[in-house]
Amino acid sequence: MNDPLTRRRLLGMTLGAAALTACSAPGQNPAPAAGSAPATTSSGTTPSPSASPSSPRPLGPATELSRSTAGRPQVALTFHGAGDLQVTRQVLDLVHQHGARITVLAVGTWLAEHPDAARMVRDGGHELGNHTWSHPALSGYAAEPMYAEIQRCRDKLVELTGSPGGFFRQSQGQHATEQELVEAGKAGYAKVLSYDVDSLDWKDPGPAAIRAAVAKARAGSVVSMHLGHPGTVSALPGVLADLAKRGLSPVTASELLA
Structure with a gap:
């Protein structure tokens, strides 16, 4: 086998086989070829990734924030997101007229019933956060169902907006308990947004x-208000x-x- 061209071909084949063996060594997965079909499980389904940009990684206990100490002449009007969508439109129209921006802590069942609500809030330049799935007396829950309330609302926000929102707020409580901070952190929230001023508009x-x-x-100050009450609309101007x-x-x- 004295033909130089033949020897070069055989050498290329040998090196190529060695490279494939190295990429497939135990504990390593070769990258899929461009255009190839995704891998499937033994049942024929495509495996879900363990994490995605829209699913926050678990953190340690969240930090509770109830006001800013920066000294800037600003306040945050934060609204419990639930109730008649027409009332929400009226609130958004009023804050727009006054050049204000707000934060809506949305209840998951409200988002499920009115998926357009998330778009309305975001389109107005406002922000959304998580206010549990069903607005229970959350502090009385055990850890697992407490986490489920936070997670389910988080997932609905991700579904509708691509983001879980920057804040979680506990339901039926001005300040978060230690367990609520722990479960919020597990759900990927670094911050729990409480408040120092209650408008009492829910009454x-x-x-x-x-x-x-x-x-x-x-x-x-962080002020607590509610979207679903006509009296709030009347008071807002x-x-x-x-x-x-x-x-x-x-x-x-x-x-x-910030």
């Missing part, structure tokens, strides 16, 4: 009472006017807490 006390409650807000007179700008929670 339907009337526009004047809501306006007086929000007047307690100071620079850095006065609330926004009062904040403007005091030089306080309503911004998203992410901006306030």
Whole structure:
């Protein structure tokens, strides 16, 4: 076999076989060829990835935030996301007219019933967060069902927007318990958004009472409000006017807490 061309061909074949053996060594998977079909399991289904950009990796316990100490003349108006979608439209129209931006902590069942709500909030330049799937008295739950409430709403947000939102807020409680912080972290949330001012609009006390409650807000405050109450809509023009007179700008929670 003295033909140089033949020897070069045989050498190329030998090196090629060695390279394939190295790529397929135990503990390694060769990269699929371009255009090849995805790998399947023994049942014929395509395996799901263990993690994806839209599914946050578990973290340690979340950090609770209830106000900013930066000193900027800003407040965050945060709204419990539930109720009649027409009321949501009215709130979004009002904050748009006043140049305000808000944060909506959405209840998962509300998003499931009104999937357009997420788009409406985002299209207005506002932000969305997670307020559990069904808004239970969450602090009384055991760890597993507590996590399920957070996870299920997270997954609905990802489905509708591609993002789980930057914040989780516990339901039926101004401040998070230690267990709620742990389970929020497991679901991928680094921050739990509590609040230091409660508008009490969920009690339907009337526009004047809501306006007086929000007047307690100071620079850095996070205010709790609700989308599903017509009284909130009636109070909102006065609330926004009062904040403007005091030089306080309503911004998203992410901006306030940056």
